[in-house]
Amino acid sequence: MHAIVIDKPGGPEELRWREVPDPQLGPGDVLIDVAASAVNRADILQRRGHYAPPQGASPYPGLECSGVVAEVGADVEGFRAGDRVCALLSGGGYAERVAVPWQQVMRVPEGVGLVEAAALPEVACTVWSNVFMTARLRRGETLLVHGGASGIGTLAVQLAKAFRSRVVVTAGSAEKIARCLELGADEGINYHDGDFSEKVQADVILDIVGGPYLMRNVRALKTGGRLVVIGMQGGSRGELDLGALLTRRASVHGTTLRARPVDEKGVIVRGVVENVWPLVDAGVVRPVIHSRVPMSEAAEAHRLLESGEHVGKILLVG
Structure with a gap:
């Protein structure tokens, strides 16, 4: 099979489409013929040499995919060859085939195309686990989403609105804010226009920026608020006023997937x-796709993601 190989840490030019050995199918694995994958910030970090795959994971980038089941291991439950699926991966999505534990595989929702489904696993699992499982966003509460026009942001807006919450986003341009409002966001804040913490009070904050936003995020929390940090695009260190945290009876959670x-x-x-998935089936939540790029041209997809000009997901099509 072919896969995208990272020859050495560096720029997008280090991504090469090469012939590699087929993945080994374990007894609890599902082997998927990949139709599409998607580009995530973690892939950029891995390409630069800052985010090695977990032990035992595929060395190739790609944290999600969609495709057709080619084969299943002896211990697999609920899947068989020919099923249309998408999957959450620890790596290996930038390839023609990938083996993944069956517990991380999902059938493609009704009404979503096989290629389009590659835009869903990473963002759906990230938003569900952080906003709803960890922060326990409730109906009527306010969610602040940083990077509202990102893949995670566009899904978070739709899902929170489906659960009857108020949603505020930050984004870097009027155009991106407009797209978020079209998806259902109640308010948009341009992060170039001053301190967002002076403009919003939220029950839950989903943050991809990290250190530089830490204190501002705490100031933006309501009493009993929950801050969930899932990224460090702005840096890993920030100063925290514990007094501000305590008086709000607030909590800070740091998570990875x-x-x-x-x-x-x-x-x-x-x-x-x-x-x-029932909301996707009903058309209430949909993947937002900026563009589709041939998988062999993954370098161009990385350049696009790093430019920050996209809204939603960038797909790599096999």
């Missing part, structure tokens, strides 16, 4: 299938 054990990922995946 990629390195979690299979059983934990399986719980998240089941939650997505039970709670998110």
Whole structure:
């Protein structure tokens, strides 16, 4: 088979489409003929040499895929050859085939095309696990989403609105804010126009920026608020005023998804299938896709993601 190989840490030019050995199918694995994958920030970090795959994971980038089941291991439950599926991966999505534990595999929702479904696993699992499982966003509460026009942001807006919450986003342009409002966001804040914490009070904050936003996020929390940090695009260090945290009776959670054990990922995946997929089936939640790029041209897709000009997901089509 062919896969995208990272020759050495560096720029997009280090991504090469090459022939590699087929993945090994374990007894609990599903082997998928990949129709599409999608580009995530973690792939950029891996390409630069800052985010190695977990032990035992595929060395090739790609944290999600869609495709058709080619073969199943002896211990697999609920899947068989020919099923149309999408999957949450620890790596290996930028390839013609990938083997993944069956607990991380989901059937493609009704009304979503096979290629389009590649835009869903990582963002759906990220939003469900962080906004709903960890922060326990409730009906009528306000969710602040940083990077509202990102793949995670566009899904978070739709899902929170489906659960009857108020949604505020930050984004870097009027055009991106407009797209978020079209998806259902109640308010948009341009992060170039001053301190967002002076403009919004939220019950839950989903943050991809990290250190530089830490204190501003705390100031933006209501009493009993929950801050969930899932990225460090702005840096890993920030100053925290514990007095401000305590007086708000607030909490700060830091989470990752990629390195979690299979059983934990399986719980998240089941939650997505039970709670998110029915909304996708009904057309209430849809993947937002910026562009589709041939997988062999993954370098161009990385350049596009790094430019920050996209809204939603960038797909790699096999």
